[in-house]
Amino acid sequence: MERINVTIDGTKVTADKGTTVLEAARSAGIYIPALCSHPHLPSSRQVEPFEVVYRGKEKYKNDKSTNEFEGCQLCLVQIDGMEGLPTACTTEVTEGMAVHTNTPEIQHKRRENLKPIISEHPNVCLVCDRKEDCDPFRGSIRKAAVITGCEFCPNNLRCELQEVAAYIGTDESTPPYEYRGLPAVKSDPFFERNYNLCIACARCVRACQDVRGNSAIGLVFQDGKAIVGSKAPTLEESGCQFCGACVDVCPTGALTEWINKWEGVAEKQVVSTCPYCGVGCQLELQIKKDRLIGATPKGDGVPNKGQACVKGKFGIVEYVHHPERLKVPLIRKNGSFQEASWDEALELVAERLGSFSPSEIGVISSAKCTNEENYVAQKFTRAVLGTNNIDHCARL
Numbered sequence: 001m002e003r004i005n006v007t008i009d010g011t012k013v014t015a016d017k018g019t020t021v022l023e024a025a026r027s028a029g030i031y032i033p034a035l036c037s038h039p040h041l042p043s044s045r046q047v048e049p050f051e052v053v054y055r056g057k058e059k060y061k062n063d064k065s066t067n068e069f070e071g072c073q074l075c076l077v078q079i080d081g082m083e084g085l086p087t088a089c090t091t092e093v094t095e096g097m098a099v100h101t102n103t104p105e106i107q108h109k110r111r112e113n114l115k116p117i118i119s120e121h122p123n124v125c126l127v128c129d130r131k132e133d134c135d136p137f138r139g140s141i142r143k144a145a146v147i148t149g150c151e152f153c154p155n156n157l158r159c160e161l162q163e164v165a166a167y168i169g170t171d172e173s174t175p176p177y178e179y180r181g182l183p184a185v186k187s188d189p190f191f192e193r194n195y196n197l198c199i200a201c202a203r204c205v206r207a208c209q210d211v212r213g214n215s216a217i218g219l220v221f222q223d224g225k226a227i228v229g230s231k232a233p234t235l236e237e238s239g240c241q242f243c244g245a246c247v248d249v250c251p252t253g254a255l256t257e258w259i260n261k262w263e264g265v266a267e268k269q270v271v272s273t274c275p276y277c278g279v280g281c282q283l284e285l286q287i288k289k290d291r292l293i294g295a296t297p298k299g300d301g302v303p304n305k306g307q308a309c310v311k312g313k314f315g316i317v318e319y320v321h322h323p324e325r326l327k328v329p330l331i332r333k334n335g336s337f338q339e340a341s342w343d344e345a346l347e348l349v350a351e352r353l354g355s356f357s358p359s360e361i362g363v364i365s366s367a368k369c370t371n372e373e374n375y376v377a378q379k380f381t382r383a384v385l386g387t388n389n390i391d392h393c394a395r396l
């Protein structure tokens with residue numbers, strides 16, 4: 001692959017041919033605000049037409065032919081020798097290109113472009129110049145029925161829109177927002193959808209359609225208004241697999257996991273392997289006060305590329321802290337299970353297995369084990385138990 005040399009804010013960066021300026025900057029750790037592009041999504045140069053759903057008298061008519069997606073227009077940059085302010089997410093790097101990401105002219109234009117994005121979003125806290133003073137009262141003013149600002153929002157302090165607004169800055173001319181008054185959708189099993197907080201960036205739609213190949217959500221025209229939503233009244237009816245990819249890319253509190261809705265910011269992340277199957281997805285476990293509060297699929301350099309299935313995404317926190325979780329071996333004695341040590345349990349199993357001939361033993365392995373565990377199971381069966389009677393539940 002041909003490599004291209006560019007300079008971004010004076011830093012020399014080398015990127016593959018075909019890379020966008022935004023991707024090259026991200027790879028070098030240089031921040032450019034962007035609310036519609038995301039590292040887990042295909043490049044913004046390849047935005048596929050969205051599924052558009054029309055609701056009303058004509059029930060759920062789907063059409064994949066339309067859309068002129070313009071994006072957030074926040075990743076503007078200046079490039080020496082190029083007129084205007086091109087978007088970094090659609091501009092390909094060329095040899096010797098010199099890029100500037102943060103000049104007064106760029107920031108002014110970004111502020112202008114941010115205004116329509118937050119004109120229907122609770123923006124009072126974003127524009128308030130005394131927002132730091134809220135800290136002592138935060139505990140008592142959160143969990144409001146209607147989210148009218150960041151201090152009332154479960155996404156507060158872990159919100160990409162907040163970060164972007166802080167980086168770009170807002171000015172006094174930001175218009176007061178128009179509250180949509182949409183009822184929050186609370187019927188889904190793993191996350192809440194509050195489209196009053198949606199900025200229509202379409203990240204969730206692209207994650208579902210272009211990454212997961214699912215199209216459970218789309219741009220929805222309802223009562224003459226365009227919003228984002230499920231294709232059918234519920235996500236389940238829309239064919240959602242509850243993989244959570246949409247939640248992970250959402251830059252606002254519009255999509256919020258039930259399990260950690262009011263947990264706030266994690267104190268640290270620990271990378272671990274999902275224990276549910278042999279695929280071995282890498283997850284960033286979110287930890288707070290020595291408790292697991294969430295799991296985020298890891299992106300860079302791992303096979304699952306920022307994706308997980310419903311088990312890895314939503315199934316870990318609950319079982320790790322479940323009061324009925326089995327943590328020690330149990331041995332049935334006198335008709336009831338009793339706690340035992342590992343030595344005791346292993347000795348019992350070894351003694352029982354030793355009482356049979358190899359041809360009387362069969363071992364069934366499981367897709368819920370890792371590849372390594374399945375390898376050890378077959379090795380143990382063949383080399384220790386002396387039989388080839390080893391099979392796997394996936395073949396049933």
Ligand code: SF4
Nearest residue numbers: 150153156159252253
């Ligand atoms: S989604 Fe973000 S910007 Fe919007 S109210 Fe919540 S914390 Fe504030």
Ligand code: SF4
Nearest residue numbers: 208240241243244246
């Ligand atoms: S959870 Fe997965 S399948 Fe369901 S809407 Fe989100 S991205 Fe699509």
Ligand code: SF4
Nearest residue numbers: 198199201202204250
């Ligand atoms: S729900 Fe979130 S990801 Fe989807 S369009 Fe709205 S803000 Fe963007």
Ligand code: SF4
Nearest residue numbers: 274276277281309312
């Ligand atoms: S259970 Fe799901 S998230 Fe976990 S390793 Fe398997 S595919 Fe990945």
